[in-house]
């Protein structure tokens with residue numbers, strides 16, 4: 001009797017006869033008030049009739065009668081989701097999965113909700129399980145890509161997003177990854193003909209057919225390919241940013257140097273011989289310098305390479321660098337980041353909420369109005385065959401040669417790629433048509449300082465920059 005009532009109720013439910021369905025399920029439950037399945041179907045009929053409160057009670061009753069049936073939680077979860085009670089819905093979907101992990105139904109709506117709520121750590125295993133079960137779809141790969149990106153698993157994010165790169169939303173996500181991982185200066189450097197030529201000439205001077213070259217900081221693969229073109233027997237090039245390393249590999253292949261150049265994804269400071277490179281290299285070439293020369297870790301990188309990756313008689317490109325420091329008047333540049341007197345009012349208190357406190361400007365100061373208030377002072381020459389792993393701290397006394405207002409401390413450098421080839425980031429080149437891809441480094445002072453010619457100022461230089469004492 002109960003079975004035929006249930007069958008008729010289900011038939012009515014499927015046919016959209018909700019009154020008939022409700023009546024049949026209620027009759028069945030009148031015959032057996034502990035029939036859990038009956039409450040499930042009654043709940044479904046009530047839900048479809050718009051009586052969500054009764055439906056919720058029915059599903060809850062079904063669960064109370066048989067807490068081991070995953071379906072009851074799933075359908076109550078669906079009801080909660082309809083009611084926008086997302087936390088309860090998630091809890092029910094989770095319970096359904098815990099009871100019956102190989103039942104695929106709850107995974108998708110749970111994934112959807114976790115995605116909406118930004119709960120990516122929990123979402124990832126669910127989407128991975130769906131993918132393994134063959135339920136991969138554009139939406140799934142997109143969501144997985146976003147979830148990996150938001151949990152900083154960039155390689156996996158990229159792989160998944162690339163699978164659905166035909167979706168505009170996926171392309172936007174990929175762009176966001178590139179924005180985070182591929183700095184704009186890569187493009188400036190690739191197009192810095194003066195720099196590129198100087199490296200090329202230095203490599204042509206030093207590379208022989210017997211040379212093994214180690215290029216640290218692959219980027220586009222440019223210096224590695226220059227090394228190969230100069231005739232190196234073998235080139236090892238390492239790049240710590242996997243997205244860039246992968247792209248370099250493609251570029252190297254397209255340019256026909258795959259046989260000679262091996263790209264290693266990783267930080268050179270972790271490379272080992274012979275695990276990563278079969279033997280120590282004859283030549284090191286690297287371009288891992290910042291506008292403040294050691295800012296990208298070049299001194300540590302070169303020091304480590306000398307100790308662990310190069311032959312004792314290896315050549316190093318560049319062989320030396322000279323940093324300069326100078327005090328700078330640059331009111332217009334300063335005014336972009338700090339407030340002072342305007343229209344006769346003192347607005348400098350605004351600096352207390354400035355996001356630019358301790359701001360280091362990196363760019364072409366020649367594109368702003370500036371005056372040098374001291375002679376440029378060279379720091380002790382950094383000979384990369386012997387330089388320590390970090391810039392030694394030092395104090396300098398600078399004599400003011402032009403009266404004015406100090407707005408910042410500026411630094412640039414000369415880089416000697418060989419004894420004959422030097423590139424400079426001197427601000428005089430800022431306005432040239434072939435301005436260097438590196439800018440100058442300027443530590444702006446929050447409070448400008450008026451000085452007279454003949455005054456002296458003490459400067460403290462540390463590995464990270466310099467400041468007035």
Ligand SMILES: C[S@@+](CC[C@H](N)C(=O)[O-])C[C@H]1O[C@@H](n2cnc3c(N)ncnc32)[C@H](O)[C@@H]1O
Nearest residue numbers: 217218219222238239240241267268287288301
């Ligand atoms: C300034 S770019 C130079 C790219 C290319 N060599 C060129 O000259 O056009 C420096 C690259 O080196 C990488 N890099 C910096 N230090 C590194 C290190 N210690 N090991 C591996 N890669 C490094 C950065 O991720 C960046 O892509």
